[in-house]
Amino acid sequence: MTSVDPLAPRLPSPLQEVADERFARHGVRLLLKRDDLIHPDLVGNKWRKLVPNLRAAAGRPLLTFGGAYSNHLRATAAAGRLLGLPTVGVVRGEELAGRPLNPSLARCAADGMRLHFVDRSTYRHKHEPDALAAILRSAGAGDAHVIPEGGSNAAAVRGCTALGEELRDPADVAAVACGTGGTLAGLAAGLGPGRRALGIPVLKGGFLDGEIRALQADAFGGPRGAWSLDERFHCGGYARTTPALASFAADFARRHGLPVEPVYVAKLLYALLALTEEGAFAPGTTVAAVVTGAPFTG
Template identity: 70%
Template sequence: MTAPLPLDALHARLPSPLVEVTDDRLARHGVQLLLKRDDLLHPRIPGNKWRKLRLNLRAAAESGHHTLLTFGGAYSNHLRATAAAGRLLGFATIGVVRGAELADRPLNASLAQAAEDGMRLHFIDRSTYRRKTDPDVIADLERRFGRCYLVPEGGSNAAAAAGCADLGRELGGVADVVTVACGTGGTLAGLAAGLDRGTQCAIGFPVLKGGGFLDGEIQRLQHAAFGGRRGDWRLDTRFHCGGYARTTPELRAFADEFAERHGLAPDLTYVAKMLYGTYALAEEGRFAPGTRVAAVITG
């Protein structure tokens, strides 16, 4: 098998653009909103996916791996991004998908795109998927697929957190508060570590119901990547809108209005929930007048 290409093949637009938004709903509370357009970093591997995969891909290449194996649900952006990166760099890719029943159904658009980029999809039952980090499950996958570089669900590990620290550094001195959606916590773990100590803070909005467990996961990732808790950060778990990939009429109405006002249609799974929470905090008076808030558009 041909060795993967150098990581430079994944050219990205760095730093990602920062765009000011004028909105009277925020202005009346004295809040300035900036959009950190990480969705524009790369045409195939947007935003936090590029940042989280970058150092993992380097580690895979440096350790002589030719195949990436990772995990995700049926609509996983991470699976699509890993497949695209593999195709661009010359890695074979395997996606372990939650839900054995999906093997007998037509592929949805997300999985179809991953497959088109060469990802081999392996569907497992939900019980086994919950044990995906257990040694016996990993051993079975290695017996089936051979030597692989394992990337965790959502790409979140110490390498991912270290890669996302650059996001915080790019925002140094330009915002007082940074808001971001949270799925597995890796982006917030790195982002917070890269912010200016003592003058900036980050707020994460979990998109899963019961997302408070991410507090411990983010601390674990920061310990693994940086040796301890880093940065001023917290979670607000109120804006999951029913759970992962769930929506409410209020969220959809907010997203439609935001798109009409600002020409950006936020995805309902992640970005819309983060923006909805950011606006709600402003309405609640949680930001002092004059606060500059940078909202990360992860894509």
């Protein structure tokens, strides 16, 4: 009897064409890369970034970082449950300790993740060796394999190159919403010549350009592929929204029967429609939007 790999994906993830006159009247063909269907527990780019890191962990406990509504924390907790590995989530915001857990953190805890809350100053310095060592000590996790915030490191970037390879033939432009930049760094590398990747940051701050360049340098030794960022669609910051964005997401869901994840996917699709209406894509362009997550149901 053969054992079932709990991390086995559904690959390649489906590619769905969307018939939407708002794009069609500008000569733009819109495809959805349904990475939200890639794995039931490790959704979308979380699967692509986490699996290489889980291999590197080689059975050790896992420690990673995130905010109170982090998709990455939920995915890491789920991976720990599936693999039988202890997990520690270092959560930004010491003031959250002792409060009732929000649904996202409650899911992490239900999957066995031990939550360790730190103040925001400590969290900002988590990449520094002394600060990281102090966090590991205070969390009682000195033997843990550390996965960075969002799962973005060289291993994750290399894992995301397959996403670009899967979109190489159907797409002229492959677009993805960005948090830490790891998915875009790998996507661009995998697309190959004559294709370009577009990133839509969901946080404000203008820091991702340098982060993506550093990730590609770590993963490949230098820049790979053609990519760009459009910083205009963060709607005020991570998990922030506007009435226009909420209205767009609800309308897109009604038109196409696809519930739209609000933190990443809504901003991506909203940006692609705005760019299409601005004439950013030449008539005849095929744009593939990577659906990196599904709405959280608690």
